[in-house]
Amino acid sequence: MVAHRRPVASGMTDTAAASPIPQRRAGAQAWWNAVNAWLLLLPAAVLLVAFTHYPILATIRHSLFITKRNGTEVFIGLDSYQGMAADPIFWKALINNFWFALGTIPTSIALALVMAIWVNRNMRGRGFLRLAYFTPTVLPMIAVANIWLFFYTPDYGLLDQLRGVFGLGGWNWLGDPSTVMGCLIVMVIWKEAGFFMIFYLAALQQLSPDLDEAAAIEGASRWYTFRRITFPLLMPTTLFVAINAVINSFKLVDHLVIMTKGGPNNASTLLLYYIYEVAFTFQDSSYAATLTVVLLLLLSAVALVKFGYLDRRIHYQ
């Protein structure tokens, strides 16, 4: 067979003439590249659309309708939102959630960092210590809630037995609106700090020990080195952990179901727990959708702050 070569078009420059692929074929190649790329993205895109984007849009739509007993939907516009604004329990849940986030996030992150630095050193029993800190994460949440339920039980719970040693009377920790939120915060810090510690530990092990040594030779104290070198280099981890902590603080449901059911008098109701109650106890899916939209807005705001602002100010390796 004889291979026929196309004559090169007269107007072409030297470089174009020298390129092995004629222009039309290059165009086809680019098109195929794009098709390939989209095909590769397709599985993930399908999952994302089916289980994230579509449900979000459906939720927003659903919050604008109510469903009658016979199954027909009636458009009610922003009525649900007006009802929500007038719902004291919603506001209570939102404010509770705010205090809950404020109570758990900074403390659990700080604790995680301290523990990570502590177990990152060379010492005997390091593996055991790391495991001990990580245990709360491994335990099933139902079990965790039950253990803490025992701690907080009035009169014969661990806490009250300790109080008894000092001659103090029993206290209904979870039954009192003034202590129930504090009790939950302590438990969640205990559970999350160990999990976050793993991320800090991994990040610390990525840092070259040379940096510490270089700082030591320059005369930097350990605190100074931490402040100017270690902590700034851990910022990507801190951000990641903080985002997770925020999400978790809005995600807490299971412990509430077992320990307090949002009580007493809604003192421990958090936003997601309230959504759960509205949707499945009161069977008001339209109002639940409305509340969900609020939750989505809150979390999107967090994501926006991360991508729009914090990412630009943090040094990534």
Added chain:
Amino acid sequence: MSVITLSRVSKFWGAMRAVDDVSLTADEGSLLVLLGPSGCGKSTTLRLIAGLEEADAGTISLGGADVTHLTPAQRKISMVFQSYALFPHLSVAENIVFGLRVRRVSRAERDARLKRVADIVGLSHLLERKPSQLSGGQRQRVALGRAIIAEARICLMDEPLSNLDAKLRHEMRTEIRALQQRLGMTMIYVTHDQTEAMTMADRVVLMRDGRIEQSGSPEELYNHPATAFTARFIGTPPMNLLRQDDRLIGVRPEHVQIVAGGDHAARVKAVEHLGADSIVLCEIYGQPISVRLEGFSKVQPGEDVRIAWDAAREHHFDSKSEVRLDDIANEDRLAASSQ
């Protein structure tokens, strides 16, 4: 006057003797190279001097003061790490003045010294960059800048050039040496590259298995190796060592010649052309021997040639202990031949 003195210093890692009874001194304003293969204890020795490791035995004194138990900061030294150890989130300028900020040097003086040092290491136009935006050679300069801005009299360098390409390495070698002499620093320089040792050092300390194998000027180590190990380590290609009965005969490649009617029959195995000279790898009596010839050698692999060398150029080592045997005898012979 010696500024750095190690006397009988040891460091053990469990049963392993990383540094074993090492004593050395470095004179003020000199450059001492710690040379040796990897794992010989040279870096550990440097870290002991820096105070990053604590000695298990012996004493270290810097500038006449015993610093054996002092922290790195108290020893008032500067150091360049193999990895450069630049702070990745800080700009070049911040990296260089890091130590000055730690020591709360005033802003005006910091700026003045930064300007001076940036000029010396040629980084004035890159001060705002982050280390990740720099080339390997530029990072090396930042590390150098950070080391010299403190104006410490002693500077320690841990294989500072091993991450650079060959051309840059040659350039920086000259620059570091010039800088050291210009600023009058006493420098301890760790390397496994004998070329760096030969070209930069006032004094070379060759280490092996945690001990000092030989210490002396580059010339002494080259011309007068105390052991077969030194003979093999110094010089490219290394000294030829031919086993003869209970001794090793050492002769440098440049002292061997290919001549018609030479004493030994040899067969050419391979030829390496380096441009200015050629290395001809031969075999005599079943042992390899390399010959350095000037220019572009025309001999072909497989060719039979005759080679010869001047007996006065021979070094003799005991084949068991590898210690130099014929110090006195050889000296006499050299003296006789030069008359």
